Amino acid sequence: MATGPEAPKRAPVAATLGVLSVALLAVSFLWAHHWGVLTDTLVIAWGVATLGSLAVAIQLLRDDLVWPTRLALRLAKIGLAGGLVSIAALALAGMVYAAGINPAGACGGG
Numbered sequence: 001m002a003t004g005p006e007a008p009k010r011a012p013v014a015a016t017l018g019v020l021s022v023a024l025l026a027v028s029f030l031w032a033h034h035w036g037v038l039t040d041t042l043v044i045a046w047g048v049a050t051l052g053s054l055a056v057a058i059q060l061l062r063d064d065l066v067w068p069t070r071l072a073l074r075l076a077k078i079g080l081a082g083g084l085v086s087i088a089a090l091a092l093a094g095m096v097y098a099a100g101i102n103p104a105g106a107c108g109g110g
Helices: 006-030 037-062 070-098
Strands: none
Touching (some): 037 070
């Protein structure tokens, strides 16, 4: 179980990973039509950021902590929201693709 001083150190990590998750997903959609090392790296980085943001944020929110500041709680919630938004956007893109629309855009591939 974490103590009070550890929470502020993990909260910015959760928020950073949540924002990074959403940003990497957006970039992955832009590069989805390209197949190669860059695309693979972006998708792997997105997966790591998403799982990391969810893991750290959920752990912070589940811990029985006395939050030293409201900022730590807000940052943990940002991390959780970023991970959830990223997963929801991916699910929506999958549904749109299944309906016959290419969410990556029609730039001609390459």
